[in-house]
Amino acid sequence: MTAQNESPRVPVREGLFSGPLSDLDRVTLAGSRCSSCGETSLGSKTLCANCGKETVRDIALGTRGTLWTYTVVRHRPPGNYKGPEPFAPFGLGLVELPEGVRVMAPIHCDVDKLKIGLPLRFKPYLRKDDGREVVAFAFEMEETEAANV
């Protein structure tokens, strides 16, 4: 996983991502799909979160989705929050992915542009933490990509 001349990368949570952390372009969210009940949930699992059976396999979740609901967090969250300093209000929402799962995620965009149904894409990013590179994630607006290309 670790390329030469790179500090070791760690995911913000084990089992959250699929693909090589050394190449963020190939990283997606990981999901767990159950062949017994058909449910998909976020993150790698050994038992289905719905039916409890072992009939689950890890899948790579799609990188494009739509905003199902959201809020603007206008108060600094309590605890060890590691967002941008000084604190600025940010979008938080449930992003519906094609696999039938809605993922809770920070939404990186102008908070005034947030609306239900907004097309979004997955955006893994790096954060420095005690000399380590931590892979975290958010979603951003589809048009941001178009504008940057």
Place this chain on the structure above:
Amino acid sequence: MSDVVIIGAGIHPFGRFDKSYEELGAAAAAAALRDAGVEWSQIQAAYLSRMYLPATSGARILRRLGSTDISIVDIEAACASGGAALRQAVLAVRSGEIDLALVLGCEKMPRGFMDPSMIYSAWQIELGMSLNPAYWSMRAKRHMHDYGTTERQIAKVAFKNHRNSVHNPNAMYQKEFSLEEILASPLVCDPIRRLEICAPDDGAAALVVASAERARKLGAANPIQIAACCHTIARYSADFRCPADSMSATADNPGPTEVAANQAYERSGLGPKDINCFEVQDTDAFCEIEIYESLGLCALGEGGRLIDEGVTEIGGKAPVNMSGGLISKGEPVGASHVGQIVELVSQLRGTAGKRQVEGAKVALGHVLGAGGNCAVTILKR
């Protein structure tokens, strides 16, 4: 199956106090025992509902009332802790092994938002997912989108509950706010505002619970029957109350309030139309609108209409949160549901003063919180 009744109820006001949790709890327990006309030495088991207090808090508090060797246990089920504790007392009395128990709810909490590490994983906290009102707000946004519920309707719930609190000496805030003041208060998480959410605080409440037969022998003047006391947690993907990290877009499980309420309706043989007054979890003002629907007071999506039509005001057809709700009382988590029951007991006894719902015969208490923990208790006189 023998009936289980409440023969004593006591409360220490909710708010912020320069007192230890032991003092708060002992005051409420002593008040409930006094109200029941029962000595502490007669109690056969005690259950403490709490979330933030240290281990063996129940024993530490109740020892203040005198030496004892009875079973005293601490019970935790997030915001529904009080329902879980009351249920244990009901089950124990109904089993016939004991016939007189004490249920105490007590909490002493730091100011500000709750300690996130109690319910969130480290990564969720780092990514900014640890603000409870964010989850309530996301539910509100979706409800507004699906059903046209408005910010004004949400504010009306806060207006009603703040106004009711003026007559409740046990509430932390006893102050009326105008609709305009509420709508002008700062957004915490869109669309929920500062005057529309509840704050953690301190408080205690207690109940003396007995078998109907023991209550008769004790000559209890006004026993209140516990017609149902149900506690559930949310089924798979049925509630995205913290700390959900993902939700299914395909599963269609009923929410925890529906599940607990339907259990309670079935066990009591009563339905929402038979109930004269309600105390429910208004952690935020929107939450109350959603609970109208989940409890069956109206159809899905019609909660906003209910508040517009004044149905849930004192004097309306289905009064909700006569006490001022959590928005005014604050939420000392472990004491919250027991405090609701103390309010409802006074409603059924007809001693609620200016908060009184005329002729109330059946009452329902509801709490809902982390993990989709939900309790519904139905009382009858």
